Amino acid sequence: MTDLAPLRRALLSVSDKTGLIDLGRALSERGVELLSTGGSAKALRQAGLTVRDVADVTGFPEMMDGRVKTLHPAVHGGLLALRDNAEHVAAMEAHGIGPIDLLVVNLYPFEETVAKGADYDTCIENIDIGGPAMIRAAAKNHGAVTTVVDVEDYGALLAELDAHDGQTTRAFRQRMAQIAYARTGAYDAAVSTWMAEAIGETAPRRRVAAGTLAQTLRYGENPHQSAAFYTDGSTRPGVATATQLQGKELSYNNINDTDAAFELVSEFGQGGPACAIIKHANPCGVARGETLKDAYARAFDCDRTSAFGGIIALNQPLDAATAQEITQIFTEVVIAPGADAAAREIFAAKKNLRLLLTDGLADPAAPALTYRQVSGGLLVQDKDNGVITEADLKVVTKRAPTAAEIADLLFAWKVAKHVKSNAIVYVKDGATVGVGAGQMSRVDSTRIAARKAEDMAEAMGLAETPTKGSVVASDAFFPFADGLLTAAEAGATAVIQPGGSMRDDDVIAVADEAGLAMVFTGQRHFRH
Template structure:
């Protein structure tokens, strides 16, 4: 028989603590003990509490069974789960507890074996398996299910809120508080299982498992999404890939949804250019590059990138492949820039940017590896698409010359530069490059010939702004992220003054396009690889 009782405020009399992450544990345990809460614990957690002088009962004493099998079996017992799951207003549950000597557990504090950290440090298959927690998730799910009566805390950052709630309610907690704890608990076990299944799919080389789960940990609630009427938040996936998710923000207001998206695009692009081969800069606007360049110095690389499309660069994102220095900071500070992201920044740069209160400066202490694997996903109505990260790479040795004229060594260098940039431009993508700098970018058009013409027109506009006699596309090379389906796009590039083309090849009309290149005196190479980005 069930009797309705007041379950809003429930006092905490007994707590079970079992944590791998012991940060904040002693302060929490001391506060609980001072409030008269009985402490139960396991293994290393119990030892930590005893060493600190706290009175604690072993779970083995509660269950009547010792921990066994290297700690694999310790909390999976009715004396534990009965104490967590029992409904305190149900006569049958209370009679069962009395009959079997089961005492209620009002608070469960558990954080799980460090499975994600084991994977992140490259642990062996056996190590990863051993760090899959079993008893912890079982207890968490039991306590969360019974949140009408039981509190479950899975994250040390919630310890302070728990103690504040207990202090406010004379050693009790409210139902609303326990509901929030339960929500966090179920999300934690879901994320944990997602991490395990994702790792196992990779370990078993299973590209399309029957079920796929992704999880993240809240980094920040955002002011809004792409538009002010959309709610948004930023989550971390635990991969620790250097970038906006791992960066330290030194100044400026909070990043917006669009800032984060564009900053990620900028940093992933600039990482294509190895700092060992010299400074590089990428300027991004609305997730597309409006200028990318190398230079003898970082300041020169920025100036050359900026000169590709000064109009679009206003209010953009600047990404650098080397630590920001004062000379480069001075140049960047001359126009309005939303975000600058770099592996680091020196004192001079920091002092210069400090005068620009609205400019966000992020440092990452590293660059993402453009050749690393991993998964990306995006939502569609009714599901989501999953694919490998585009880590495709082309070297000079991979190029197939298909025209009568082969490209010169200087053209090859620019062709490879243009190809790396085109990989990060929304398709259909056309990128003109000259002497290690973009001089025209055409992005996201429905036809390739339109992208070709738009890129050339932008170069014409910049030539006029810079006082040049002719656009920098004259003598430039061109990269196309996918094949030219017709010769018209190639002919438009030739009309803009291009001398060499890099493209995947593979069109039914390749012969027609090659013939057009030969007639125009162009050199053209095929990569056999495309870089669609939608």
């Protein structure tokens, strides 16, 4: 078979009519015969183009509300026949089957229908059958047939035809075939995932994840690793749906850290200005404030050293005063629900500073799935969407926390949820003052967080460490009292933890002896 394949006859059957008329006209001008179905044929005809209905080719009308129109040998024979196989050619001639050299199909909008919250029956009706069948047939026969499934490839198709005198190269057809199979694979994945959820199947026998390329990255976590960023069609506000107004292209680590930052700051909703500063996917400062500028300054003061070159997430639109403050040091990314004109102008002077706007906050309680690849497999779990309120707290010590301590305990708990385990977070007056993350022992995290607070106090010229009078959160229970004692020695007065250790009684006794108030949440937040 030669490398070049002529394009004389095309079948166009699309749900998304974007660019259809221009494509049909361009093909017609190149002498290509147009076949089409239903609404596509109508649109082409209304544009003054000559088009032949598939029903005329098959000898059968479209029936069953359009469910049956292209599932016919006259169509699939034209797509699947090997042009250099004498038996195939003879069969085509014997049965009056004409070859189809180009298939342009995009599928019923199943994913969009599900995203709109349609009912079960409506979703079922938006499962395309004929489209995927034709795509798979045409893509299999890419030795002779070109398959186009994305509007964005119309231009590339026409450029290919112009470059090769109305023909396509094998390399082009192979690339289009790969895209086509990825599309049908993603489509089937969307259907099976939706159906599993619809029937309450939490662990289906087979699970498929799919994504659409959003960005080819310069490299991955390190320069020797290649990487790319894919989106999954979710409408959840965040790094994947944000608009980047300015700055350099996001890197692999930028995307990962920005996601962590925005998910954390979204925990605070619209309940007053809040800021989270992230470094290597861990928070180095989180705070509320009277203003957004105040929240940023208080978050920055938790760990000024680590904040350099960090990611900043805000729960309210960026304003000029906060923008001015942020630009005083080097920052990689700022992500916020919005930004006013004055803030944008200030950031414009920092051309490398990336500004992402999300037009909303993520819902920390919304259900979702998370995926993690391991060697030879995939770990799938529900997203950690646990949310604790004051009513969920169980006081286990003789002293109950004060109202001010409860407010800080709940704040610390929200932050600890987003810190790598073992996680320890000291909070005072609605701001983190020490964070210990990712240590192999909980007592080490407690010591590190306290030591970082001491270092910050020294650097800022404070009379005492800010952990004096703070509260402390632990993402999992204290297995021994040593971590609790270390927190008490650092000056913490109240503790929030899940509870559930076989030594809870010993830990509670130590807390009582130290005069600490302690509450259990009954919920753990391991984050690995």
